[in-house]
Every structure is written in C-alpha cells, then in structure tokens.
Amino acid sequence: MISILSIILSITTNLETIATAGSGGFLLIFAAVNLAAVKLRRKVKVNPLISSAGAIMALAAFTILALRMAEENLYALAVMLSLIAASFLFEWTYRWYTGREIGRYVDRKLIERxxxxxxxxxxxxxxVDELRRRYSDSEVYLVGSLARGEAEKAGDVDLLVLTDAVENGEKEGITRDIKKKLELGPQHCLDLHFEKKSxxxxALKRAVSYRRLK
Known part of the structure; x- marks a missing residue:
C-alpha cells in the first residue's frame, strides 16, 4: 500500500511537494519520540523538561509548516495530510485484519543490568573483597546516586577506590578484569573510579555523598 502510494506520488507530484510532506512526517515522529521519552522518563533517565520542550517545538514546527503550506500550496498540504492519514489507516487496517499487536521489544542485557x-x-x-585482595592499601567508597539515596536515578553502581597501587593507564583494564573474574559480564553496572590516596x-569533596564500604 505504502509502496503503491509512493509510486503514484513520484509520478504525479514534484520533488518539492514530496520533500515537504516528508518533513511534516518527520516532525510528527520527533514529537512522538519525545513524548515517549517523557512517559518513560524513569526508565530511560532523561530530563522530562527537555523532552517536553522537544515535543512542543516539533509540534509547533509542524503547525507552522502546515499553515505556510495552506497559504502557499494547498496541494502540498493535501498530499502531506493524505500521507499521514494513509499511514495511520494502513496500520489500523493491518492490526484489525491480522489481529496482531506490535511485539514488545525486550533488551535482555538491559533487564539484567x-x-x-x-x-x-x-x-x-x-x-570489595577482590579490591582489598589486590590492593591492601585501598579504601573503597560507594558514591554517586546510590550514595545519595537516589536509587531510581542510578545508572551505575559507582565505587571510588583510593589506592596508590594503580596508575592511570591501568584503570579501565582493572575494571574489565574484575568483571571477568567475578563473572559479572561486560555490560554489568559496576563502575570503578580510582584515585591516589593523597x-x-x-575526591570525596567532588563525590559530595559517599559511604565507606571497607
């Protein structure tokens, strides 16, 4: 259906009209994505004000585009609205005829994280035991969102490790090595931050909130 409409449009309309209709469709998609981000803000951890502003701006741009088209080219406006309506109609018809719903996408790694x-x-x-085994002089602190008591905002489990036994170039490799040894997996939420004891x-001042673990 969409392919047939595309062929008809490519034959009967000019590229400017098609491009304008496409712009209107993309603006609606941007608005929908931002509204979805607002709805899922606790899951995707985004600022709802930014997403709301994005949705409002996209809808405002679509409205301005439609008004300009109404003034200058009613045919282009009709094409754009027809394409949008046809898309919704095709989706509704497909679901009604097949009885299918859009499948739920499950990211197994995200669920595990x-x-x-x-x-x-x-x-x-x-x-903590592994860190202490490797670096006997280490002090381990819980920092970040969990230390602040904001578990719902946490994206990682941040540990601040104070030790003089680790050089800058070794830090990332140590995190990977510990994850591998403890079978935590490369996508695990553990995030280690190393600093010299001096x-x-x-470091604790930057962290603001912290809890000594060992």
Missing part, C-alpha cells in the same frame, strides 16, 4: 542495580548489595561485597579529600 537493572536487576543488578536493584540487588547491588548482594554482589558488591565480592567486588587526593582523598578532593
């Missing part, structure tokens, strides 16, 4: 975030107190002792006060 969120589970690890919720249950961080269960696996964090093993991480910078303890400065």
């Amino acid at each position: 969120e589970k690890n975030l919720r249950n961080w107190e269960e696996w964090i002792p093993a991480v 910078l303890r006060d400065e």
Whole structure:
C-alpha cells in the first residue's frame, strides 16, 4: 500500500511537494519520540523538561509548516495530510485484519543490568573483597546516586577506590578484569573510579555523598 502510494506520488507530484510532506512526517515522529521519552522518563533517565520542550517545538514546527503550506500550496498540504492519514489507516487496517499487536521489544542485557542495580548489595561485597585482595592499601567508597539515596536515578553502581597501587593507564583494564573474574559480564553496572590516596579529600569533596564500604 505504502509502496503503491509512493509510486503514484513520484509520478504525479514534484520533488518539492514530496520533500515537504516528508518533513511534516518527520516532525510528527520527533514529537512522538519525545513524548515517549517523557512517559518513560524513569526508565530511560532523561530530563522530562527537555523532552517536553522537544515535543512542543516539533509540534509547533509542524503547525507552522502546515499553515505556510495552506497559504502557499494547498496541494502540498493535501498530499502531506493524505500521507499521514494513509499511514495511520494502513496500520489500523493491518492490526484489525491480522489481529496482531506490535511485539514488545525486550533488551535482555538491559533487564539484567537493572536487576543488578536493584540487588547491588548482594554482589558488591565480592567486588570489595577482590579490591582489598589486590590492593591492601585501598579504601573503597560507594558514591554517586546510590550514595545519595537516589536509587531510581542510578545508572551505575559507582565505587571510588583510593589506592596508590594503580596508575592511570591501568584503570579501565582493572575494571574489565574484575568483571571477568567475578563473572559479572561486560555490560554489568559496576563502575570503578580510582584515585591516589593523597587526593582523598578532593575526591570525596567532588563525590559530595559517599559511604565507606571497607
């Protein structure tokens, strides 16, 4: 259906009209994406004000585009509205005829990551023990959203590790190595931040909220 409409439009209309109709469609898509982000703000961890502003601006731009088209080219406006209506009609007809709904997409890695975030107190002792085994001089602090008591905003489990035994070039490799040894997986929410012990006060001041783990 959409392919047939595209062929008809390419034969009967000019490129400017098609491009304008496409612009209107994309503006509606942008608005829908931003509205979805507002609805799922706790899941995707976005600022709802920014997403709301994006949706409003996209809808405003679509309205301005439609008004300008109404003034200058009614045919182009009719083409755009017809394409939008045809898209919704095709979607509704397909669902009604087949009885199918849009399948729910499940990101297994994301689900596992969120589970690890919720249950961080269960696996964090093993991480702390491993850090202490490797670096006997280390001090380990919980920092970030969890330390602030804002678990719903947490994207990672942030640990500040104060030790003089780690150089800058080793930090990322250590995190990967610990995840591998403890079988946490590369997508695990553990995030290690290393600092020299001489910078303890400065590091804890930057963290604002922290909790000594060991």
